[in-house]
Amino acid sequence: MKKTILTVDDSRTMREMLKATLLGAGYEVMQAEDGVHGLEVLEGAMPDVILTDINMPRMDGFGFIEGVRRDSRYRSVPILVLTTEGEPEKKDRARRAGATGWIVKPFDPEKLINAIRRLAA
Amino acid sequence: MDTMAAIKQTFFQECEEQLVELESGLLALEDGTSEPDTINAVFRAVHSIKGGAGAFGLEQLVRFAHAFETALDLVRGGKLTATRAILKTMLSAADVLADLVRITREDGVADDAEITRMVQQLEAISHGGAAAAGSQPADAEPADDLDFVPIQISLADLIGAGPSGTRSFKIRFEPKTGFYARANEPLVMLREISRLGAMRVTCDQTRLPSLTELDPEGAYLAWEIHLDTESDESALRDIFEFVEFDCDISIEEKQVEADFDTDAFAQLMSLASGQTPPMAQPLEPRTEQIAAEIASRNESETANRKSDANKGFNQAGATIRVDLERVERLIDLVGELVINQAMLSQRVAEARIARSSALAMGLDELEQLSREIQDSVMAIRAQPVKPIFQRMSRVVREAADMTGKSVTLHCDGDSTEVDKTVIERLTDPLTHMIRNAIDHGIEKPEVRLAAGKPESGHIRLAAMHRSGRVVIEVSDDGGGINRERVRSAAIAKGLIEPEAQLSDEEIDNLIFLPGFSTAATVTDMSGRGVGMDVVKRSIQALGGRISIASTPGRGSTFVMSLPLTLAVLDGMIVSVADETLIVPLTAIVETLKPSTGDIYHMGGDSRVIRIRDTFVPLIDIGHVLGYRNKLADPQNCVVVLIDLEGHARRALLVDTIQGQRQVVIKSLEANYRRVDGIAAATILGDGRVALILDVDAVVENANGKAASSASESLDLDHDTHARAPQRAHDFATELEPEPVE
């Protein structure tokens, strides 16, 4: 069965890049445009890995991660943070919110797929 | 790679949207908004551009966006107050960013000096903010600058790049509770390590309590791994990069030569470095209970979210993004459909089928439907004028800076929708009109104050729909047109006779004449060689009209009336020397049958016709377009009186008038090549191709011919120029029953 990845990013460019990369690697892709949308899309779905941006309108990545982790159904879903921001305090905040990992944008497709592959294994 | 090119296209589209967002946000901040949403949106806009630019390796863009973002982040975080001066710099930075995006899109190279200057200004702002906040040292920032563009190294590269020869590592890996809480799994780590080489794993169970004491989500196991690998330590560290705070890791390289107990050494090392001893206190012992509590409390929230989700999906479905090419193809096809339907109707008419027959009635319905489809399809390409209006705020800023005047811009009706193709061609005329208004209309602050006006000049841009057309107004509260100066300039340039009696409106309209410029000194802006005649010509090229109303001391208003779309045109079908031509209806004032007595020969091929009390140059279309060598006999012809830019008039001589109808415009340039005097082509109901006349070009051609053959006709030409406007204006008001102001 194909693994499903949920990506949450407000940038259409990023969404398209992620989609192209993930589809190319044989994953099913679900996409959302911000944290609120992400939680909506998550309803009734069970992605194998979640990729999320931090800086988004309505609900940012921290809020989204906390929201996902609050829901017992999604406690074991790995969440990778994908963001341009690399400051340690932001990393730490995402980690405390419940993020599994961190990938700095612009992402190296190969590295991203490697990370997803091992998390979705 | 095709996908990448498409995504890059998306990126630039998104940039445009972000730039609009950025500018309107900054302007809102300038207006004193303190909404946190505004600064967040502004920050996000730049942040998003940076992110995308990074993905495409657009370094200049990344560098600039980063400097900008850093400054915005300080404002966002409350470490920096956005003063007027700072906002002004940021608006300029937004302009530079817009330029940079455009240049990058066109694969150009931006002026690095300008970018660097702006980056320095932004950094100065950031440093000021950082220093004021007393946070991190100000000069720490630039050093980080290049840091965030990751060097793209794949794992394979790392392995390949490592020093050759096998190395042995001993790794101890001990997850903490948080490791599992964040959905990490030891197996993931172990598998990754195994990819680096040959490994032996042992599981350390010594800390396991009895089952009754076991915290289901606690962390009690540890692993020891012996790895023989060709990779170096950094490859190992990479695996644990995400989880360094959530587990204890020790990595020791076993020195093959050194013959001492490395395990003991490792233990010593870990003790020395203050590593958590075995039997670590379980962190967050009650996580599970709290989580369960929250989870149960969330059940109801989840239910709520579910209904919200549906709403969200509906909203998301409200718009879709379609490739413009597809829309254009659709518009084209619908154009074909309309033509086809017209042809069918004509065939039915020719077959003498009764209008009341079911067939004819069905055709009527088809015509109705085709029209509706056409309108709906046109609406797809319609876009609000907002982006272009917003672009004008930059024009205002720059022009105000350049002239040392203070000017504010106010926009009304920016949600008014116009066909995309029309919008695209509005930028230049609008830019020029606004520059003109600031350069020549708005007075210097001291002059304004002396005249009892507010120090700051005011420009208003307004768009509205009016009887199937779009009306755009540009008004200023400046000094109005200096009629004395316009008049004397026109005389000096030989555009009017010194003794010509002109009404105020006629004088105002002189500024649309080619070659007219009132600027006493060539300023930075008016030195660009674009006059109002060019503006008028480009508006006319869009099938639009432009007029001006001015009150001395109170300001001027330019009114442009434009078609909603460039895809269809209302035209008059005429025959000239057995050819079928279309004259755009917007240009036509009236048609009349000339009597021989009204025609005067001016020498050479030029003739004029007297229409009531005015002499109007007569243009023989067939002759100008080269359909026939001899001039047509006006007695066998019809005169179509047309209104040119600048309200000058010409009488076009055609053989017969066939009728009026809406035609679908087919570009000649796209399908054939540009033809002088012809704007485009169309296909008529009977399948014939008809050319759409470019009225201004035809007149220009005729002028050329007349000038070479009879110089005296020029004088008269100018005379009619000067006399015509009053009547033209009357007609214009007849056409547009609602007064413009």
Place this chain on the structure above:
Amino acid sequence: MSTKMRKPEVLKLAENLDITEATPLIGELLKHRGADIKIDASSVKKMGGQCLQALLCASATWTLDGTHIEIITPSDDFLQCVEAYGLHLSHFSSQEPAL
């Protein structure tokens, strides 16, 4: 907590033994405390660290209790997991006191 000994009871493991399975698994195991038990690992596809430690803990507890515990019909995935964790199937069985 019944003491219907004699016949070893069978506990079937879930497919995906992730963090959310740890609590129910321990609950199930505790229900069988004091009885001989066979753990059916035939449908296991994934086993996370926390279910792993629960099973390891059970085998230690059963050994101390003097009751019997063992894995039956392990799936390939289960065996692979066990190996990757650096363990053997015997780690999941109660150790008979050496005589």
